[in-house]
Amino acid sequence: MHTLLLIPLLTTDRTSLKLTDERKRLFNQTSEIVAADGQNKPPRSNVIDTALTHLIESKGLVETLKR
Incomplete structure (x- = not known):
């Protein structure tokens, strides 16, 4: 049986x-922080994604604590 995987x-x-x-x-x-998750040298796109995600999550936490 074959499964068709559709990737957008x-x-x-x-x-x-x-x-x-x-x-x-x-x-x-x-990169050193992101690499701690198991990769030796992560692509810069992963580093940027990780940093942006952290920034957004941190902002949300700060806004929650202000309430």
């Missing part, structure tokens, strides 16, 4: 970032 096609907006020394340092630090 996701379009992405591409952008390039200027990686200053400070931004490279921040990427490296964040």
Whole structure:
């Protein structure tokens, strides 16, 4: 028996970032944190996704604590 797996096609907006020394340092630090989940060197997209998710969750927590 075969199962057909349908994966939706996701379009992405591409952008390039200027990686200053400070931004490279921040990427490296964040990559080490994300890599602690089992990957040796995660893709930058994973690092960005993780940081953005954390920021959004932190904002939600701060707003909840203010109430």
